[in-house]
Every structure is written in C-alpha cells, then in structure tokens.
Amino acid sequence: MPAPHDPMAEIKASFFHECEELLDVLQDGLMAMQNGEEDSETINVIFRAVHSIKGGAGAFGLDGLVRFSHRFETVLDALRAGTLAPSADVLRTLLSATDHLADIVELSRDDAPLPETDTLAICDAIDQLIGDPAPKTTHQSDIDFEPEKITLNLDPSDPPKDQAHVPDTTSKIRHFRITFQPFAELFETGNEPAVLLRHLHALGHASTSCDLSDLPPFEKLVPDIPHLRWDITLETQADLAEVQSVFEFVEGLCHLNIELESVSSADPTPAHQSEPPQYRNDTAAPSRPTTGRQVKPGRPTPPVQKPVVRVELDRVERLVNLVGELVINQAMLSQSLDQSGLSPHSDAMHGVEEFQRLTRDIQDSVMMIRAQPVKALFQRMSRIVREASGALGKDVRLRMLGECCEVDKTVIERLADPLTHLIRNAIDHGLEDPATRCAAGKPAQGTITLSAAHRSGRVHIEVGDDGAGIDRPRVRQRAIEKQVIAADAVLSDSDIDALLFLPGFSTAPAVSDLSGRGVGMDVVRTEIQALGGRVSIQSAPGRGTTFSISLPLTLAVLDGMVISVADETLVLPISLVIETLTLTAPDVSLLRPGCHVVRARDGFFPLIDLGHHLGYRPLIETFEGGIVLLVALADGTSAALLIDDIVDQRQVVIKGLDDRFFRAPGIAAATILGDGHIALILDPSDFVSGAFDTPRVPHTAPAPQGEPA
Structure with a gap:
C-alpha cells in the first residue's frame, strides 16, 4: 500500500525551502555591510531573516534552531539599536554565525543531532560582542520569589533606535486604539510582547496599560498559559499599514484589534475617506499587509517579488x-x-x-x-574563503561579479567541487601572507575575484587572485623531480601551467588539510571536461593568477552544423564556425612534413583533416577543392577543419556518453538525427590543442564565437 499522505511533512519541507531563501538574504545583507552599506534598512533585512527562521522553527518544535536563532537575533537587535558598531570583527563573527545557522538548518531538516560544542562556541563569541552573556540556569529552590510590579519604560523622550520608520511628511496625526493579547503559541515561537510594544512606541506617542484581570492567584498560576492583555493608545503620523507591520511576525499567534479613532490635520480629512477604520486579527492569520516603510534616499526601490511555484x-x-x-x-x-x-x-x-x-x-x-542564477553557488564559496583563510591565517576578501548570470541547474550542481578546489588553491598557493604582501607594496588583505558572464552562447566563470602568480621555475623543478618531464625539456609558459592539472602533482612542501596531495586541480580538469568545458590559466609574476572556465549554458540542446566526413555524419557546434571555404592550390602551404596551414583573413590557420584525426581514413595528399570550416575557440586558438560536405544546419538534442564509453579525443557527445541515425558531436578543442605551434586568429578576424558543447 502507498504511504499515507502527510500534509505536515509538505509544510515542513516548504519551511526549509524558505529557510534557504532567508539564509541567502542574510548572507547578502552581511556581505553588503562588509562593503560599507551599513544603513538601517540593510540591518533590518538581516534581522527579519533570522527572526523569520526562528518563528518557523518554533512552529515545528525545532528547539535547537530556535535557541540559536534567538541568540543570533539578540546581537542583531543590538546592531539595530546602535549599541553595537558593525566593525570588521563583528561582521566576521556574524558571518561565522550565519554559516553555523545554515548547518543547524540542514541538520534539523535531516533530523540529525546538532553540534552542541560548536553551537556553544559561536554563542560565546556572540555574547562577547554584546557584553551580555546568556544567563546561567539556576535551580528553582535557590530563588526567593516575591511578586513585584514592573513598568515598561515607554518614555517618548527616549525612543528605541531599532526602528527604521521615518514618519511621512504630511501633518496628519492618527489616533489608534490597540488591543493585544498573546496566545501561548506566540511565546513558543520565541516572540516577546515587550519587543513588540517598544517597536510600536517608536512610531509615535503611546500610552500603554496592562490588564491583569485574568491573572489567577499565584498558587493556581500555570506558566504555559498567558493571562495578560495590553491596551494601547497610539498617536502617530504612521498609517494603518505601518502599525500593522509591527505585528507582522505574530499574525495568528495573538488576539489583535487595531481601531483608527480619529485623524487630525491642518486640512481635516474624514477617517473613512482616507483609510480603513480598523484592523482585527483573532486566530486566523490574514495576508501580510504592505508596510509603509520608507526607503533610504538614494537606494533603489526593491523589485516586486514575483509569485514562485516550487516543482520537483x-x-x-x-x-x-x-x-x-x-x-x-x-x-x-x-x-x-x-x-x-x-x-x-x-x-x-x-x-x-x-x-x-x-x-x-x-x-x-x-x-x-x-x-538558475549562479548566486547561490557563489555564496557557498564565500564560506570556503572564510574557512580556508582562517585556517591559513590570511586576510582574504571575496569579490563576486555577475551573480545573476543564469546557467543550467545541472551545470551549477557539478561546478561546486571545481570552484571549491580553485578557491582553496588561490588562498593556499596564490595569495601571500600579510607580511609578504606589505613588503611587496600590496595591501595586507588579499582579494579573490569570482565572476560569471555569458559570452557567445556559453558561460564563462573566472577565479582570479592578486597574489604572487605561478612560480613556473618551481613548477618545472617539481615536474622534473616527479619524472613527469625530462630535465632538458623545452616548455612554454602554457605548457608549464598545464602541469598543474596532472594527477598527483603538487608544489606544496608538505601535505596539509588544504593541499599537498595533488588531487584538487585534477578534479577541476576532470569535472570541467565532463561538462563539455575547458579550463585555462593566465598568470603574471607578482600580479596574480586567473583560472578561466568556459561551459555550455545547457547540457540539453545546441545549434549544430551537420557535416559529412568519410561517409560518416558528424555535428559541429555552429557557434564555433566563423567561415566556410573551398580550397584552391594557393590557399594551402606546407609548413613542414605533415603540417599544412591555410591562408585566410590575412592570417594562417593550421589545417586539420578530420577524417584522418578520427581514424576514418589515411591522410589525403591533395587538398585542392576540399571544403574547410574556419573555427575559433574562446581562448583565441583557431584552425581550419577539412570535411567532405556540409549537410544541414539544425538544432540537435545532446545525448551524453556514459562511463561505459571511452572518451575519444575530439568527441563531446552524441545526438539522434531526423532520419533516426546516431551522429557524434565534435569537440575540436582537442584537435586544435594538438596542432604544433597553432597560429592565432589575426586581429582583423572577428571575435571567437565560443567553444563546443
């Protein structure tokens, strides 16, 4: 029998999806504060994100998540109140707390035990920031209890600083009468009436009285049942929506009644003509009202959130x-x-x-x-930067560009490991320690730039650092020691850089937690090639290193040129082709035995016989009358591919070759043609890289049109 449908499980799964979005918002806000955006709205955004996580966790009884979120919320409240300055150390601690909050969310989703030791360490760091550690638990028998009246200080001369509300410029004064009585669920979700009342008071002049008529004698008091009710009279320039926004996180968790009694102004306007006369919320949670919060001058208005449907x-x-x-x-x-x-x-x-x-x-x-945008993937890399830089004692800043660049979800998922290895490599091997950087005239803080952009139908991702660059003599010496190359081998700079991708190759003097086993760069090359992409290196001594990754936007379809070679039908990505030519005798020159070049576009292209390279036929002796395709790759290399005929141009569906098939050089995938036959999709990068002294396209030629998918 099928398992019974559990609606609560779906709601809980939806909550954890929402947590992922809130964690992204939290991460964005803290990164913005690191970049100098310390305005009240940014702080309010990150506070609301943590508060929403805490409220949802309380509804599902996730006590560990509620407790940590509450401690996190406390320090953010200090930021809102202005009692804690967002210094570099404070932001570093908040980012660490964000990482730990993400871990707790993930463990709570999987019903796994929480890391109590790590949680206590982060909580201690938070408590040190605000100088108000969590109270120690005391046994009830040690408490001398005596009822005492307490007064909530709502002096208008000392309003709290944690509100971003700016009254409107009109002269209207609105008089509200508010009744607020919390339910038990309000306290279970970590909310506090005193905080709500302080926020309400920040909107104007408030007169508050607490109704104790339902409070039973002490001996009959049940701590889990609330008995208090507050009656508030509020005079404010804020509208009804702004007053409602104070209680937006406790809707459905309290009895709430907001009545607009009157409006006074220089130009009196009847209350019923300007806005609804009252707002009432007993048990059902109404739709969340739109707040009247003003945006800080100069800040762009946030875009309207579009409805989203989550689909498996x-x-x-x-x-x-x-x-x-x-x-x-x-x-x-x-x-x-x-x-x-x-x-x-x-x-x-x-x-x-x-x-x-x-x-x-x-x-x-x-x-x-x-x-999907690569933003979520880039945000994961910021945690890698913090952990790796902390382990190595280096001050590193991550600069992200093009986070909104959209890529196929399959590509994004498989990019996590390569980017992780590249960033760790940049921190460990690329960036110098602070003392060395200062001695070289650089800032003590190193910078890693992670960028993404669309170019010629492909996505290009770069990981760059402003470090010392690749020490090519050292790489060469390590290759000789490992007997990878001969001592007298003549290698270009690109050949030396390519040694870094060899399995087991590492320049680290000893094995550490981050490097030394020669696995990371090999993983990068293997994963990128499996995605139909290419990775290249650009490095300048003393100025840094950049790893460039070129990938297809999707792994599903491509626009291809169907060609015929030795009675075999093949497909070439049409984005690579810059021109087709029919060769004449003067067009082809012999560079050396077995190596011909084609003169075209005021430059020379190495001539590659596809039929011979693919093993379909022996190398032909004459090229006159042959058809060639001039192709240009994203790294600037180019070639002339000799074919027999151009059959068609069409959109083809990519069918990947699994591990049971040997990956032959030059073959990226396969497809099914309209006549039902299978055709191989070519990857000419392997052919071009194998050409000796491959010429580049001259400056008069058009820009490269991308690489194969």
Whole structure:
C-alpha cells in the first residue's frame, strides 16, 4: 500500500525551502555591510531573516534552531539599536554565525543531532560582542520569589533606535486604539510582547496599560498559559499599514484589534475617506499587509517579488526529455517532407516551418525553467574563503561579479567541487601572507575575484587572485623531480601551467588539510571536461593568477552544423564556425612534413583533416577543392577543419556518453538525427590543442564565437 499522505511533512519541507531563501538574504545583507552599506534598512533585512527562521522553527518544535536563532537575533537587535558598531570583527563573527545557522538548518531538516560544542562556541563569541552573556540556569529552590510590579519604560523622550520608520511628511496625526493579547503559541515561537510594544512606541506617542484581570492567584498560576492583555493608545503620523507591520511576525499567534479613532490635520480629512477604520486579527492569520516603510534616499526601490511555484526536479527533467523527443520528431518530420519532393511553398511545408518555430520556443521556455542564477553557488564559496583563510591565517576578501548570470541547474550542481578546489588553491598557493604582501607594496588583505558572464552562447566563470602568480621555475623543478618531464625539456609558459592539472602533482612542501596531495586541480580538469568545458590559466609574476572556465549554458540542446566526413555524419557546434571555404592550390602551404596551414583573413590557420584525426581514413595528399570550416575557440586558438560536405544546419538534442564509453579525443557527445541515425558531436578543442605551434586568429578576424558543447 502507498504511504499515507502527510500534509505536515509538505509544510515542513516548504519551511526549509524558505529557510534557504532567508539564509541567502542574510548572507547578502552581511556581505553588503562588509562593503560599507551599513544603513538601517540593510540591518533590518538581516534581522527579519533570522527572526523569520526562528518563528518557523518554533512552529515545528525545532528547539535547537530556535535557541540559536534567538541568540543570533539578540546581537542583531543590538546592531539595530546602535549599541553595537558593525566593525570588521563583528561582521566576521556574524558571518561565522550565519554559516553555523545554515548547518543547524540542514541538520534539523535531516533530523540529525546538532553540534552542541560548536553551537556553544559561536554563542560565546556572540555574547562577547554584546557584553551580555546568556544567563546561567539556576535551580528553582535557590530563588526567593516575591511578586513585584514592573513598568515598561515607554518614555517618548527616549525612543528605541531599532526602528527604521521615518514618519511621512504630511501633518496628519492618527489616533489608534490597540488591543493585544498573546496566545501561548506566540511565546513558543520565541516572540516577546515587550519587543513588540517598544517597536510600536517608536512610531509615535503611546500610552500603554496592562490588564491583569485574568491573572489567577499565584498558587493556581500555570506558566504555559498567558493571562495578560495590553491596551494601547497610539498617536502617530504612521498609517494603518505601518502599525500593522509591527505585528507582522505574530499574525495568528495573538488576539489583535487595531481601531483608527480619529485623524487630525491642518486640512481635516474624514477617517473613512482616507483609510480603513480598523484592523482585527483573532486566530486566523490574514495576508501580510504592505508596510509603509520608507526607503533610504538614494537606494533603489526593491523589485516586486514575483509569485514562485516550487516543482520537483524530476518533473522538470521529464519535461526536458519530452521536449528533446519533440525536437527529434520535428526533425524527422521535416526530413521526411523534404525527401517527398513537396514544393517549398506548399501548405504542408509552411506548417512544418511553423511547427519548427513553436518547437524552438517551447525548448527555450523549458530551458529557462532549468536555468538558475549562479548566486547561490557563489555564496557557498564565500564560506570556503572564510574557512580556508582562517585556517591559513590570511586576510582574504571575496569579490563576486555577475551573480545573476543564469546557467543550467545541472551545470551549477557539478561546478561546486571545481570552484571549491580553485578557491582553496588561490588562498593556499596564490595569495601571500600579510607580511609578504606589505613588503611587496600590496595591501595586507588579499582579494579573490569570482565572476560569471555569458559570452557567445556559453558561460564563462573566472577565479582570479592578486597574489604572487605561478612560480613556473618551481613548477618545472617539481615536474622534473616527479619524472613527469625530462630535465632538458623545452616548455612554454602554457605548457608549464598545464602541469598543474596532472594527477598527483603538487608544489606544496608538505601535505596539509588544504593541499599537498595533488588531487584538487585534477578534479577541476576532470569535472570541467565532463561538462563539455575547458579550463585555462593566465598568470603574471607578482600580479596574480586567473583560472578561466568556459561551459555550455545547457547540457540539453545546441545549434549544430551537420557535416559529412568519410561517409560518416558528424555535428559541429555552429557557434564555433566563423567561415566556410573551398580550397584552391594557393590557399594551402606546407609548413613542414605533415603540417599544412591555410591562408585566410590575412592570417594562417593550421589545417586539420578530420577524417584522418578520427581514424576514418589515411591522410589525403591533395587538398585542392576540399571544403574547410574556419573555427575559433574562446581562448583565441583557431584552425581550419577539412570535411567532405556540409549537410544541414539544425538544432540537435545532446545525448551524453556514459562511463561505459571511452572518451575519444575530439568527441563531446552524441545526438539522434531526423532520419533516426546516431551522429557524434565534435569537440575540436582537442584537435586544435594538438596542432604544433597553432597560429592565432589575426586581429582583423572577428571575435571567437565560443567553444563546443
């Protein structure tokens, strides 16, 4: 029998999805504060994120998450009140607390035990910031209890500083009467009536009285049942929505009644003409009102949040596969009609063209569903930077660019490990220690730049540092010691840089927690190649190193040129092709035996016979009358690929080759053509990299059009 449907499990799963979004907001806010945005709105945003996590955790009985969120919220409240300055040490502690909060959320989701030792260490660091450690637990028998009246200080001359509210510029004074009575659930979620009343008082002049009529005698008092009610009279320039926003986190957790009694101004306006007369909330949680919070001058207005529907990834993947099959069937139909001899102007051919256009539109829309911004991935790297720099005693700042660049979800998931290794490598090997940097005239704080951008139908990700650059003599010496190269080998700078990607190769003098085993860079190259991408290195001594990764935007479809080589049908990504030529005798020159070049575009391109490189036929002796495709890659290298014929140009569905197939050089994937035959998708980067002294495209040639998918 199928398992019974558990609606509570779905709600809980939705809460943890929301926690991920709130953690992103928290991370963004703290990073913005590190960059100097210390305005009250930024602080309020990060406070609300932690408060929302705490409130949701309390509803599901996640006590450990509630306790830590409450301690975290306390120090953020001190920031809002202005009693704690957002110094570099404070922000460093808050970022560490954010990392730990993310760990607790993940462990709570998996019902795993929480790391109490680490939690206590972070809590101690938080308590030291505010100078108000958590009270020690005392046994009840040691307390001398005597009822005592307490007064909530709501002196208008000393309003709290933790409100970002700025009254409107109108002269209207609104008089509200508010009744507030908390339920037990309000306290279970970590909320406190005193905090709510202080926030309410910050809106104007408030007169508050506590109704004790329901309070039972002490011997009959049940601590878990609230008995107090507050009656507040508020005079403020804030509107009803702003007053409601004070209670936005406790909706449904209290009895709340807000009545607008009157409005006084120089130009009196009846209350019923300006806004609703009252707001009442007993048990049901109404929709959250829009607040009247003013935005700090100069800050852009936040974009309106669009409705989001969460869908299981399996459903999206099934939709992508169905669209792929639709593309294949559309190609089969088009080819069948072409072979039938119908007129290109017939209704059937027009219908096929419309079908092809709709198929492409559907495919683009489905790909957009799978596309996600790299922001979440980049934010994970900020934690790697903090942990690695702390372990090595280096001051490192992460600079992120292009976080909104969207990439296929599959690509993003498989980029985590390569980026982790690249960033650790940059901190360990690239950046110098603070003393060395100062001696070299650099700032003590090193900078790692992580950027993403779309170029020529591909995504380019770069990890750069402003360190000392690659010590190529040392890399060469290590390669000789490991017998990777001969002592008299002649290597270019790019050849030496490529040694870093060899399995087991490392320049670290000893094995540590971060490096020394020669695994990291090998993982980078393997993972990037598995995604159909390329990684390259640019390094200048004393100025730093940049690792550039070029990847396809999606692993599902591409626009390809169908070509014929030695009676075999192949597909080449059309974004690589800059020109097609038919060779004449003067176009080809012999550089040396077995190596020919093609003169074109005021430059020279190495001539590569695809049929020979793929093992389909022996090297041909004459190239006159042959068809070549001039291709240019993203790193500037180029070549002329000799083929037999150009068959068609079409959109093809990428079918990956699993581990059971040997990855032959030059082959990226496969596809199914319209006639049902399987064709290999080429990766000419392997051919070009194997060409001796490969010329580059001259400056008069157009910019490279990307790399194969």
